[in-house]
Amino acid sequence: IVQQHPEKINVMSAYLQKDLKAWLFHFDNQVLFQLSSNNDVLPLPLVALHLRYYIEYELVKKVLTVQVGADGTFTTAYYAPAYNPATGQFHNQNFEKVGNCPYIDIFANFQWKQATLFFKFTNANQGWPNGDYFSAYHYIKPRRAFKVGIYWPFFVK
Numbered sequence: 001i002v003q004q005h006p007e008k009i010n011v012m013s014a015y016l017q018k019d020l021k022a023w024l025f026h027f028d029n030q031v032l033f034q035l036s037s038n039n040d041v042l043p044l045p046l047v048a049l050h051l052r053y054y055i056e057y058e059l060v061k062k063v064l065t066v067q068v069g070a071d072g073t074f075t076t077a078y079y080a081p082a083y084n085p086a087t088g089q090f091h092n093q094n095f096e097k098v099g100n101c102p103y104i105d106i107f108a109n110f111q112w113k114q115a116t117l118f119f120k121f122t123n124a125n126q127g128w129p130n131g132d133y134f135s136a137y138h139y140i141k142p143r144r145a146f147k148v149g150i151y152w153p154f155f156v157k
Contacts, residue, residue, distance in 0.1 A: 010037040028052040045075035045099055067109040075099040082137035098134040115152040
């Protein structure tokens with residue numbers, strides 16, 4: 001039964017971001033803390049992390065820049081909403097918690113002027129430390145895969 005909660009719900013969140021650079025090494029850190037006044041109605045992970053660590057250097061001066069590194073996300077365990085495709089609705093569930101497992105991508109980007117060629121190995125840590133890779137209840141994040149692509153914006157400066 002779909003229904004709307006009649007009372008107000010407050011969400012308190014704090015966001016910290018600190019990007020560090022030491023020579024060629026870049027450490028981009030984002031941390032989100034959040035609390036819901038009613039976790040039964042609006043469940044949220046207490047902590048969500050997004051960490052991007054990479055090496056960036058100019059392979060050819062002012063022409064070709066290379067980035068090689070890893071991009072990871074993590075949330076603490078929580079009862080993520082379930083999705084019903086028949087009704088197009090998200091709804092609360094309290095059967096199984098999701099999260100508490102890192103999701104790591106390894107990447108290499110080659111930027112030549114405006115065009116970027118990228119290589120990405122998604123979900124590199126699949127199966128470690130456990131197999132929980134759900135973004136919503138019973139909806140799995142992308143499986144381990146190798147991706148290649150080009151990003152090339154066509155515009156005039």
